[in-house]
Amino acid sequence: MSFRREKYIPFGGPDGGHGGHGGDVCLRVNSQLNTLVAFSRRRHFIAENGVHGGGSRRHGASAPALFIDVPAGTLVRERATGLVLGDLTSDGQTLVVARGGRGGRGNEAFKSSTRQTPRFAEKGAPGEERDIELELKLIADVGLLGKPNAGKSTLLASVSAARPKIADYPFTTLEPNLGVVWIENRDFVMADIPGLIEGAADGVGLGIQFLRHVERTRLLVHLLDGSSPDPVADYNAINIELARYSERLAAKPQVVVVNKIDLPEARARVDEIRAALGLEEVHAISGATQENITPLMWAIVHRLDELPRSEEPLEMPVLHPLELREDTSYHVEKLEEGIYRLTGQEIERLAAMTDWFSDESIERLWRIMVARGIATYMANAGVSLGDTVFVGDHELEWQ
Numbered sequence: 001m002s003f004r005r006e007k008y009i010p011f012g013g014p015d016g017g018h019g020g021h022g023g024d025v026c027l028r029v030n031s032q033l034n035t036l037v038a039f040s041r042r043r044h045f046i047a048e049n050g051v052h053g054g055g056s057r058r059h060g061a062s063a064p065a066l067f068i069d070v071p072a073g074t075l076v077r078e079r080a081t082g083l084v085l086g087d088l089t090s091d092g093q094t095l096v097v098a099r100g101g102r103g104g105r106g107n108e109a110f111k112s113s114t115r116q117t118p119r120f121a122e123k124g125a126p127g128e129e130r131d132i133e134l135e136l137k138l139i140a141d142v143g144l145l146g147k148p149n150a151g152k153s154t155l156l157a158s159v160s161a162a163r164p165k166i167a168d169y170p171f172t173t174l175e176p177n178l179g180v181v182w183i184e185n186r187d188f189v190m191a192d193i194p195g196l197i198e199g200a201a202d203g204v205g206l207g208i209q210f211l212r213h214v215e216r217t218r219l220l221v222h223l224l225d226g227s228s229p230d231p232v233a234d235y236n237a238i239n240i241e242l243a244r245y246s247e248r249l250a251a252k253p254q255v256v257v258v259n260k261i262d263l264p265e266a267r268a269r270v271d272e273i274r275a276a277l278g279l280e281e282v283h284a285i286s287g288a289t290q291e292n293i294t295p296l297m298w299a300i301v302h303r304l305d306e307l308p309r310s311e312e313p314l315e316m317p318v319l320h321p322l323e324l325r326e327d328t329s330y331h332v333e334k335l336e337e338g339i340y341r342l343t344g345q346e347i348e349r350l351a352a353m354t355d356w357f358s359d360e361s362i363e364r365l366w367r368i369m370v371a372r373g374i375a376t377y378m379a380n381a382g383v384s385l386g387d388t389v390f391v392g393d394h395e396l397e398w399q
């Protein structure tokens, strides 16, 4: 609220500008992300407030939208209702999940022929607050391959930032062990492929569904037990089995890793194994002591960056996002004799925007209630003059 105050202009008119709008909270697809693991650290997001309006009709600036990055394939639901708000699939796609409040209007806006000097301004509308659930169709980016006892489970457990909750997994007999790896601002999903080899190529053990899932990984990490009698023979045997099992899998690029170098006999053989494999890059790690784990994880991230995305599209259901609109319905509840509570999204917002220290502002709220039919509705519900009515955080005497 502001009035013009200038020399030689004794009765300046109202000149309070509007407040800026609050920022929206939006989700945005970032194709660099593969998981929702970042949300294990942070779950509350608040956009900024708009800037207050000022005198001389200065309007406050609106706050920028707050963008929260999510991976492609994220399904967004409102927690309370389970309604789907959006299905985010393509890079850069955005979805507003909570709108910022509208800025309040300055007192200049309330000037009329009968009210030359409005001594109130509107408060800013409260921003929307919403509890949402994010769900992601996980595709493992990396498959862990190796003989039984190579140390696959140990490695996966030691690098996993999260064990995703797996819903409706299409294969139940042999659940793949999925882990989310999180390294600085990068992430990927790694699947332990247990028992791939034992009888798998003959159709025993793993279901065809599981094969399909594993076939969508982009990179295989081939783990060798450095303490095994002949790690190179293990490597060759696994690759032969793999080719029998699935040509597509056998064609995937592999990162080869000698594990268990905490054991002296394993460490002593690393160079020999490297030479025998004749590969450019062979990592040497210990899943047990974590030695060289971070460089290995970065090597995986860099390899993934070079590889194309899964060629098959994500099998996401086609959904029609619900449009979020303000609910203009209202409802009155009798708490006790002479005391009522009026509820409704719109009316509660209007009450929050009212300046309760200004009779004019309160009067304006009454006029809106009359215009909306709320006054009649309240009278029909038995609310009479002098009764107490709660609206949001406010209490008013019915007039």
Ligand code: GDP
Residues within 6 Å of the ligand: 146, 147, 148, 149, 150, 151, 152, 153, 154, 155, 259, 260, 261, 262, 263, 285, 286, 287, 288, 289
């Ligand atoms: P998987 O069959 O490939 O899943 O192998 P596991 O992770 O179950 O490990 C098999 C055995 O090797 C277990 O006894 C582990 O404790 C052991 N192991 C796994 N990683 C290491 C390692 O880095 N160093 C040593 N010394 N032992 C390991």
Ligand code: MG
Residues within 6 Å of the ligand: 152, 153, 154, 192, 194
């Ligand atoms: Mg295992």
